Amino acid sequence: EPEVTQTPSHQVTQMGQEVILRCVPISNHLYFYWYRQILGQKVEFLVSFYNNEISEKSEIFDDQFSVERPDGSNFTLKIRSTKLEDSAMYFCASSAVSANEKLFFGSGTQLSVL
Amino acid sequence: QKEVEQNSGPLSVPEGAIASLNCTYSDRGSQSFFWYRQYSGKSPELIMFIYSNGDKEDGRFTAQLNKASQYVSLLIRDSQPSDSATYLCAVNRPNAGKSTFGDGTTLTVKP
Numbered sequence: 001e002p003e004v005t006q007t008p009s010h011q012v013t014q015m016g017q018e019v020i021l022r023c024v025p026i027s028n029h030l031y032f033y034w035y036r037q038i039l040g041q042k043v044e045f046l047v048s049f050y051n052n053e054i055s056e057k058s059e060i061f062d063d064q065f066s067v068e069r070p071d072g073s074n075f076t077l078k079i080r081s082t083k084l085e086d087s088a089m090y091f092c093a094s095s096a097v098s099a100n101e102k103l104f105f106g107s108g109t110q111l112s113v114l
Numbered sequence: 115q116k117e118v119e120q121n122s123g124p125l126s127v128p129e130g131a132i133a134s135l136n137c138t139y140s141d142r143g144s145q146s147f148f149w150y151r152q153y154s155g156k157s158p159e160l161i162m163f164i165y166s167n168g169d170k171e172d173g174r175f176t177a178q179l180n181k182a183s184q185y186v187s188l189l190i191r192d193s194q195p196s197d198s199a200t201y202l203c204a205v206n207r208p209n210a211g212k213s214t215f216g217d218g219t220t221l222t223v224k225p
Binding site for chain 1: 145146148150152156157158159160163202204206208210211212213214215216217218
């Protein structure tokens with residue numbers, strides 16, 4: 001069964017450093033997303049991406065965050081200058097043909113900012 | 115008011131019982147409704163989705179939607195210990211490029 005893959009599974013970084021989280025969405029899906037989940041809290045929307053541009057973003061997704069689809073398969077989330085409060089599990093997800101469909105989630109990247 | 119609100123847990127039921135999970139949403143224009151299951155330390159996985167008023171059944175799971183009351187529920191029949199997880203309600207507004215999740219309800223099924 002097709003799946004969303006994320007790398008790395010764990011990332012430890014120092015405050016102020018840049019991190020790039022990588023995702024390979026399901027190949028024929030058109031919508032891509034990043035969500036995050038701080039330990040013990042709810043799953044929070046960060047950004048959605050369609051047709052090579054941001055479709056919607058949340059208040060969390062400020063100037064420190066960016067997304068890119070550098071080629072036909074990868075989808076990346078960059079945090080330019082990490083803060084302690086960026087520590088969370090980051091989930092990539094994709095949906096097939098519309099943003100109203102079910103999400104297929106990757107296994108997540110646990111980001112720890114020290 | 116939260117966009118998506120779930121009944122506070124944790125919820126504990128004995129094995130074989132029916133577990134009932136509830137969710138209300140604030141935007142009357144919402145059109146798509148999803149239940150995801152999340153095991154501790156894992157990513158959410160879809161259990162059910164429902165778009166129309168009424169009931170939708172899939173095996174031991176039944177999703178119920180009442181748009182007039184802005185209410186969606188998930189019933190799990192013959193609950194098993196393997197059903198122990200956090201259940202997330204997610205709602206999509208029309209033309210919104212995202213799903214909004216509730217806080218989740220943690221279910222424990224005791225053998």
